[in-house]
Amino acid sequence: MTGNHIRGFSNHGVHPVVSADREITGEDVQDVVKNAKAINLPVENSVIHAIRQHFQVDDQTGILNPVGMFGAKVEVDVHVVHGHVNRLKNSIAVVKGLQLEVEEVVFNGLASSLALLSNEQKELGSLVIDIGGGTTDYAVYCDGIIKHTGVLAVGGDHISNDLAYGLKVPLGRAEQLKVDHGSAVLEPAIKGQTVELPGQLGLPFKSINLEHLRRIMSLRLEEIFELIEREISPLGWLEHLRAGVFLCGGGARIPQIQALAENVFQLPAFLGKTSSISGLKSALDQPEFATAIGLVRFGSLQQKRKPGGALTDGLKKTLAEMFKR
Amino acid sequence: MTTPLENADAGPAEATDAAALRKTIRIKVCGVGGAGCNAADFIAQTKFESVDFLLVNTDAQALGAASLPDKFVLGRQRTRGLGTGGDPELGRAAAEDDAARLRSICEGVDILFVLAGMGGGTGTGAAPVLARVARESGALVLAMATLPFDFEGVRRQRQAAAGLHQLKAAADAVICLPNQKLFKMLDENTSVLEAFKIGNTLMADGLRGIWRLLTQTGLINVDFADLCSVTRGRHVASSFATAEAGGEKRGEQALEKLLAHPLLDGGQVLNESDAVLVSLAGGPDLTMSEVNKVMEPIHRQCENAHLILGAVIDEAFTGRLSVTLIASQRRSAESAPAAESGLAAAGRQADEPEFLDPAATPRPASRMVAPAPEMSNEKKEQMYTRQTGHARKKSARMQRELPLEIVFKGRFEKSEPTIRHGEDLDLPTYIRRGVALN
Numbered sequence A: 001m002t003g004n005h006i007r008g009f010s011n012h013g014v015h016p017v018v019s020a021d022r023e024i025t026g027e028d029v030q031d032v033v034k035n036a037k038a039i040n041l042p043v044e045n046s047v048i049h050a051i052r053q054h055f056q057v058d059d060q061t062g063i064l065n066p067v068g069m070f071g072a073k074v075e076v077d078v079h080v081v082h083g084h085v086n087r088l089k090n091s092i093a094v095v096k097g098l099q100l101e102v103e104e105v106v107f108n109g110l111a112s113s114l115a116l117l118s119n120e121q122k123e124l125g126s127l128v129i130d131i132g133g134g135t136t137d138y139a140v141y142c143d144g145i146i147k148h149t150g151v152l153a154v155g156g157d158h159i160s161n162d163l164a165y166g167l168k169v170p171l172g173r174a175e176q177l178k179v180d181h182g183s184a185v186l187e188p189a190i191k192g193q194t195v196e197l198p199g200q201l202g203l204p205f206k207s208i209n210l211e212h213l214r215r216i217m218s219l220r221l222e223e224i225f226e227l228i229e230r231e232i233s234p235l236g237w238l239e240h241l242r243a244g245v246f247l248c249g250g251g252a253r254i255p256q257i258q259a260l261a262e263n264v265f266q267l268p269a270f271l272g273k274t275s276s277i278s279g280l281k282s283a284l285d286q287p288e289f290a291t292a293i294g295l296v297r298f299g300s301l302q303q304k305r306k307p308g309g310a311l312t313d314g315l316k317k318t319l320a321e322m323f324k325r
Numbered sequence B: 001m002t003t004p005l006e007n008a009d010a011g012p013a014e015a016t017d018a019a020a021l022r023k024t025i026r027i028k029v030c031g032v033g034g035a036g037c038n039a040a041d042f043i044a045q046t047k048f049e050s051v052d053f054l055l056v057n058t059d060a061q062a063l064g065a066a067s068l069p070d071k072f073v074l075g076r077q078r079t080r081g082l083g084t085g086g087d088p089e090l091g092r093a094a095a096e097d098d099a100a101r102l103r104s105i106c107e108g109v110d111i112l113f114v115l116a117g118m119g120g121g122t123g124t125g126a127a128p129v130l131a132r133v134a135r136e137s138g139a140l141v142l143a144m145a146t147l148p149f150d151f152e153g154v155r156r157q158r159q160a161a162a163g164l165h166q167l168k169a170a171a172d173a174v175i176c177l178p179n180q181k182l183f184k185m186l187d188e189n190t191s192v193l194e195a196f197k198i199g200n201t202l203m204a205d206g207l208r209g210i211w212r213l214l215t216q217t218g219l220i221n222v223d224f225a226d227l228c229s230v231t232r233g234r235h236v237a238s239s240f241a242t243a244e245a246g247g248e249k250r251g252e253q254a255l256e257k258l259l260a261h262p263l264l265d266g267g268q269v270l271n272e273s274d275a276v277l278v279s280l281a282g283g284p285d286l287t288m289s290e291v292n293k294v295m296e297p298i299h300r301q302c303e304n305a306h307l308i309l310g311a312v313i314d315e316a317f318t319g320r321l322s323v324t325l326i327a328s329q330r331r332s333a334e335s336a337p338a339a340e341s342g343l344a345a346a347g348r349q350a351d352e353p354e355f356l357d358p359a360a361t362p363r364p365a366s367r368m369v370a371p372a373p374e375m376s377n378e379k380k381e382q383m384y385t386r387q388t389g390h391a392r393k394k395s396a397r398m399q400r401e402l403p404l405e406i407v408f409k410g411r412f413e414k415s416e417p418t419i420r421h422g423e424d425l426d427l428p429t430y431i432r433r434g435v436a437l438n
Helices: A026-037 A085-097 A108-116 A119-124 A156-167 A171-181 A210-235 A257-265 A287-305 A311-324 B004-024 B033-045 B060-065 B088-097 B099-106 B122-136 B154-170 B179-185 B192-215 B224-231 B250-259 B268-272 B288-301 B335-340 B342-346 B377-388
Strands: A007-016 A045-057 A060-063 A073-084 A126-131 A136-142 A145-152 A194-198 A204-209 A244-248 A269-271 B027-032 B051-057 B071-073 B111-117 B140-147 B173-178 B238-246 B275-282 B306-313 B320-328
Touching: A007 A026, A007 A145, A026 A045, A026 A073, A045 A085, A045 A145, A073 A085, A073 A145, A108 A126, A108 A136, A108 A145, A108 A244, A108 A287, A119 A126, A126 A210, A126 A257, A136 A210, A145 A210, A156 A171, A156 A210, A171 A194, A171 A210, A194 A210, A204 A210, A210 A257, A244 A257, A244 A287, A257 A269, B027 B033, B027 B099, B027 B122, B027 B192, B033 B051, B033 B060, B033 B111, B033 B122, B033 B140, B033 B192, B051 B060, B051 B122, B060 B071, B088 B099, B088 B122, B088 B154, B099 B122, B111 B122, B111 B192, B122 B140, B122 B154, B140 B154, B140 B179, B140 B192, B154 B173, B173 B179, B173 B192, B173 B224, B173 B238, B179 B192, B192 B224, B192 B238, B192 B275, B192 B306, B192 B320, B224 B275, B224 B306, B224 B320, B238 B250, B250 B288, B250 B320, B268 B288, B275 B288, B288 B306, B288 B320
Parallel strands: A126 A244, A244 A269, B027 B051, B027 B111, B051 B071, B111 B140, B140 B173, B275 B306
Antiparallel strands: A007 A073, A045 A060, A045 A073, A126 A136, A136 A145, A194 A204, B238 B320, B275 B320
């Protein structure tokens, strides 16, 4: 799930420990998370994710599981991703139209980061940027947990559109030019080079200045990165990203996009590798598939979490239901 | 310049000639409208020799409050002395009613300074009329106009732009002071009164600089023609700045003050300007190296501009140095020829269609828009008739041109705009950043 309507922000919840011996119980943890989730959302928005971050017991920060600890009050930070209800429902309706059940909704940036990042990378701190067609989603991991997520409703389509406008070619042609001759960085050597566009009869009918093409692309991509940087740098996470920036989505196919990202963020930048699932590496290790693979992984994690949620149990249940009828 | 030899020959005779000439030059400062009257009133208090002052306004009450003796109410029959309520047409009509009286006032005046605040009714409407009348009666007309603050709204800005254009067509030279730039000189605690006083002081300084430039014979002479060559035919803003310094390091200090002047945007205006006039005034002890110290950095700042230098020696400036700088900038390629023919525009044929008049459709400056291709008026008309299919009747020609401000958003045309930090991200980045291809 993605779109301009999706927002991510962090909220803080506090809960006093009421038991006589001041031991924190599972109930206290549930309460504090509930407090943190109680946020003022506009009525038409609903929560997609509420991801638990670190707990704090009295003044001790960075606790992953406070159950069994002693303290007067327990606090927690929750990262909430929320979106517009109707828009979410629209997407769900589309999937349902394909005769598929929608079990859960996952934010794109989260799914991509699940596919790309290893636990060490999450621990070290990384920024995942998924440059899709219509949107660019990003997620910041630090100390093993999600610190920030966001959506920028600018993506590969905007690049094509800019090219179509700037080079005065039809949109389809612009798309093809982007794929064939695009680059994120403007090299000095490109000056004066042109690309011949073949007409219907195969004869060249228009020549495109390669420098213009690259300049339009690189300005747009640079702006995307700058907007993300502008979003996360005030929160102070940029200094904590020791693993670097990981790029995925169709936009990550643009040549030299790592160099541009390195330049903007002043951090090492890589193309994300989907290492989290087994299978044919060459077929699956495509930047576009990061979100899909992440969804599979998210699903498998959910399955594991459910008590007795193993595949055999599920199968048994469905069979039993069938026989009941 | 004359050689020293010739100078020695005709020395005394020339001096007396000059003195006589100076006496015969009659200079008048005329404030038009509320802002203009306030400015003129203020300037009159700052000791100006051999200059007459006159205040003209449609608002009798405001005029009554001014301390100068010489004043009169415009268009008494039309507005009953109650002002124009911000309508430039009314201001213009009031001035036209009293054109005869204005003419009699301008009789025998050699140089007329018109001070007016653009954007309101009287200043915007009446100042061009006064300028025209004065020119017709043989005076050189130099107008100083203030432009409204941004918070005064788009309507006033438009009126101001239209008024300024008309003023440019009517006057020999126009220098404008965008009030918005005053903000840089103000701090949190500046009162409104002080703010306007600063504006008036700036005007007074500028006026004094120009007055000195015109009336005093210079070591390196700059005359009215030079001033006109800088200020005329430029589209919107000419900026001016004055700075004064004394003491040993006056050269460096004056330059420093000048470049820090808020109206020059920290020297940025210089970089962008096409024509710059610099006038230095110093005592007999002014050294060549001081002139060089001031001129050299200014010249470096505006390498591509047409630079005019003037220097005046005045006993009163012994030990001091005053620099007056006027910079003007061509805003767009199309406007230059339009403004160049500005003088002709004043007497333009009435049957010329108004849609061809750039003043009729003042557009707010926008960097989203590429300047319209340059073409002659006939060509424009041709295109217009081709578009409409038949030649229009005269009455129909009043139809205004729609501002062409739309950048086609392609596939995002129908979707909700993506606004971040006040920018529409659906528009190509290179257009928003003003990066030119080619």
